[in-house]
Amino acid sequence: MRPEEARARLRALGFDEAAADVLFAHFADAERRGKLGHGFSRIEWLEALEGVRPDARPEKVLSSPGFDRWEGRGALGYLTLAAICADLEAGPPEQARVVVAADCFPTGMLGHYVRRLAEARLVALLTATSPARLPHPAGGPPLVGTNPLAIGVPAADGPPVVVDVSMGKTTYGDVLAGRADPADLVPFGGEQAHKAFALALGLQLVVESQVGGFGAFLVVLHGELGPVDLERFAGVRLPGR
Amino acid sequence: MRPEEARARLRALGFDEAAADVLFAHFADAERRGKLGHGFSRIEWLEALEGVRPDARPEKVLSSPGFDRWEGRGALGYLTLAAICADLEAGPPEQARVVVAADCFPTGMLGHYVRRLAEARLVALLTATSPARLPHPAGGPPLVGTNPLAIGVPAADGPPVVVDVSMGKTTYGDVLAGRADPADLVPFGGEQAHKAFALALGLQLVVESQVGGFGAFLVVLHGELGPVDLERFAGVRLPGR
Numbered sequence: 001m002r003p004e005e006a007r008a009r010l011r012a013l014g015f016d017e018a019a020a021d022v023l024f025a026h027f028a029d030a031e032r033r034g035k036l037g038h039g040f041s042r043i044e045w046l047e048a049l050e051g052v053r054p055d056a057r058p059e060k061v062l063s064s065p066g067f068d069r070w071e072g073r074g075a076l077g078y079l080t081l082a083a084i085c086a087d088l089e090a091g092p093p094e095q096a097r098v099v100v101a102a103d104c105f106p107t108g109m110l111g112h113y114v115r116r117l118a119e120a121r122l123v124a125l126l127t128a129t130s131p132a133r134l135p136h137p138a139g140g141p142p143l144v145g146t147n148p149l150a151i152g153v154p155a156a157d158g159p160p161v162v163v164d165v166s167m168g169k170t171t172y173g174d175v176l177a178g179r180a181d182p183a184d185l186v187p188f189g190g191e192q193a194h195k196a197f198a199l200a201l202g203l204q205l206v207v208e209s210q211v212g213g214f215g216a217f218l219v220v221l222h223g224e225l226g227p228v229d230l231e232r233f234a235g236v237r238l239p240g241r
Numbered sequence: 242m243r244p245e246e247a248r249a250r251l252r253a254l255g256f257d258e259a260a261a262d263v264l265f266a267h268f269a270d271a272e273r274r275g276k277l278g279h280g281f282s283r284i285e286w287l288e289a290l291e292g293v294r295p296d297a298r299p300e301k302v303l304s305s306p307g308f309d310r311w312e313g314r315g316a317l318g319y320l321t322l323a324a325i326c327a328d329l330e331a332g333p334p335e336q337a338r339v340v341v342a343a344d345c346f347p348t349g350m351l352g353h354y355v356r357r358l359a360e361a362r363l364v365a366l367l368t369a370t371s372p373a374r375l376p377h378p379a380g381g382p383p384l385v386g387t388n389p390l391a392i393g394v395p396a397a398d399g400p401p402v403v404v405d406v407s408m409g410k411t412t413y414g415d416v417l418a419g420r421a422d423p424a425d426l427v428p429f430g431g432e433q434a435h436k437a438f439a440l441a442l443g444l445q446l447v448v449e450s451q452v453g454g455f456g457a458f459l460v461v462l463h464g465e466l467g468p469v470d471l472e473r474f475a476g477v478r479l480p481g482r
Contacts, residue, residue, distance in 0.1 A: 066307015067336035067462070095308035096339035098462055125443075136477050143474060149390075151443030153450050163443035165436045174383045190431040195406045198480055199440075202366075202392030202404035209364045209394050209464030219460050221308070221339055223450030233384060236377050239439055 001040040003028060009043050014054030022082045030109050037173025037180075038109040045176055052076065056114070058083050066096065069210075072103030077128065080104045081113045081216060088220055089120045096221035102211035104128060109173075111164030113218075114152030115240065118160030123223045126150045127203040128216040133172050133185050134200055137193040142185070145214075146172055147200040147207075152240070154224040161225070161241030167200035169193075242281040242288045244269060250284050255295035263323045271350050278414025278421075279350040281365055283330040293317065298322050299342070307337065310451075313344030318369065321345045321377075322354045322457060329461055330361045337462035343452035345369060350414075352405030354459075355393030356481065359401030364464045367391045369457040373412050374426050375441055383426070386455075387413055387443040388448075393481070402466070403481030404441040408441035 006027060010020040028068075030038035046052060056074035063069075068087075072080045080101050088097070107113075107128040117124040130145035147166040154160045169188045174180035187196035207215045230238070242250075247268060251261040271279035285292060297315035304310075309328075313321045321342050329338070348354075348369040371386035387409040395401045410429040415421035428437035433481040448456045471479070 062336075064307075064336055065305070066334070066338060093307070095303075095305055097307060097336035098339065098460060123447055125447065132473075135378065140477070143477065149440065149443075151440075151447060153443070153446040161443070161446055163439040165439050165443075188430055188436055190433075190434045192410065192431075195429055196435075198404040198406050199390065199392075201479070202390075202394070202402070202406075205466060205470070206364055206366065206392060206464075207395040207404055208470050209466055210462070218271060221451070223447075225446060225450055229446070229449050232373075233283045236381070236384065238442070 001043065003114050006040045006043055009047070013046060013052065017052075019054065019079055023076070023078055026078050026082075026108050026112055029112050033109075035109055035173070036172050037175075037177040040172070042106075042108070044075075050117060058104075059080050060087065061172040066093070066098065068099045068106070070101040072097065072101060072105075074103070077101075077104040077107035077214070078214065079105055081128075084114050084218065085113055088117060088122060092120065093222070095167060096219065099218040099220070100207075100210040101218075103213055103214040104216045105130060105214035107216060109164065111152070111162050111240070112148035114150045114164070115160060115162045117220055118152035118154045118162065121154050121222070121224065122220045123154065124150075124152045125219045126216065127207065129204050129207045129212070129214045130172065134168055134187050134197065137187055137197055144197070144200040144204045146185075147203040149199070149203060155230060155241075156226050158222055159241050161230075164239070167196040167203075176226060242284065246285055247281045254287060254293065255297075260295065260320055264317070267319050267323075267349050267353055272351075276350055276414070278412050278416075278418045280418075282418040283347075283414070287317075288397060292474055299345075301328065307339065309340045311340065311342040311345070313342060313346075315459070317343065318342075318345040318348035318455070318457065322348055322369075325459065326354055328357060329363060331362060333361065333461070334461060337460065340459040340461070341448075341451040342457040342459075344372060344398050344454055345457045346455035348457060349416070350405065351389050351391035352393070352403050352481070355391045355405070356401060356403045358461055359393035359395045359403065362395050362463070362465065363461045364395065365391075365393045366460045367457065368448065370445050370448045370455045371413065372455070375409055375428050375438065375448050378428055378438055385438070385445045387426075388441040388444040390428070390440070390444060395480075396471060397465055397467050400482050402479050405480070408437040408444075
């Protein structure tokens with residue numbers, strides 16, 4: 001799909017220009033990074049997804065020093081997380097803030113958001129839940145989402161370090177895009193897959209302790225890495241750099 | 242080592258009764274759970290560790306709504322994390338709080354602390370860094386700690402769910418206890434070991450963005466799981482339950 005077509009199809013779904021821009025920026029970023037399962041292939045998926053409400057907008061329903069709570073109000077998770085990023089850019093926490101978002105799905109490539117926050121000089125950790133995709137390593141039905149953990153850390157010079165790890169051997173996006181075998185929707189780690197399952201489970205339950213349904217959990221704080229912190233990694237390709 | 246001997250050797254190291262009790266409780270909990278690498282074998286390790294200052298005590302040096310900062314002040318990380326837990330039990334956050342601890346090493350079995358916090362009705366996520374133990378999956382010198390991520394979530398009925406995942410194929414504790422091959426101090430995950438390495442790296446850099454040296458990073462928030470949240474896991478052994 002060419003960029004012009006992608007944008008036109010988002011507008012045709014009923015999104016106004018601002019919302020279409022947010023979605024387009026996300027999918028184009030994924031394409032650029034070779035994460036095709038989170039790229040333009042998602043537009044076809046959105047076209048088939050039931051209940052998409054292009055006019056819905058998220059709302060910050062609670063804000064106290066150190067804690068914000070958002071409700072998606074039927075908006076796509078992409079738009080909710082983008083609104084949260086914009087809100088944090090406009091009013092960063094003095095030290096740290098936990099942000100939870102209820103009704104926040106689908107959220108796409110979580111690295112996208114923590115990179116944006118890191119570019120605004122905020123350290124960020126983000127997870128988000130999805131429908132159950134991963135079974136227990138011993139087998140059985142899917143029990144937990146792929147529940148990625150994304151971490152972005154600003155560096156005093158150069159781009160931030162951005163880590164974005166799904167707990168699945170493959171991502172649902174890659175299955176959707178026909179690039180991965182659905183049988184690989186299992187926790188990663190081979191004979192130690194119980195570790196990735198445990199991480200997915202723990203992150204899922206943190207989110208569920210805060211919100212019903214699918215949601216996101218974000219921690220942002222001030223801080224950055226000095227040149228000396230990254231010197232020891234000379235010769236290693238650091239994710240995001 | 243028998244419990245009486247363990248306690249006596251801790252006192253002989255110079256710890257007063259309260260501090261020895263904290264350390265003993267940690268090691269005894271590890272023994273009970275079969276995590277022998279974090280159990281009484283650590284007492285011998287402490288006896289050989291240079292620079293242990295049994296009289297040192299951690300201090301909370303900054304506290305604002307949503308954020309606390311502690312300094313170990315030369316105390317063992319076990320004592321610092323126990324002091325942080327006691328402080329949170331005495332004054333839990335209204336919604337959420339991020340706690341960072343500088344000069345916080347060694348910390349032991351992180352599940353121990355998030356279980357304690359979960360028993361005080363707090364959701365908790367905790368990581369802590371250590372000397373570099375894990376190399377990049379492609380080889381080379383150790384670059385990052387095993388940097389476990391521990392997550393505890395209270396349940397409305399029954400014990401909390403407690404997840405505690407080291408990013409190493411084995412733990413340093415098990416190597417110390419002679420129960421694991423030092424060659425297994427690599428990121429877990431086999432052909433997807435880059436994922437565990439990325440998680441260890443991200444968590445390490447979050448800590449380093451906040452503190453120099455080894456430290457801990459903790460997020461606590463209110464919340465719990467209702468019975469319905471756990472129903473779908475019937476038949477699966479949930480960690481900690």
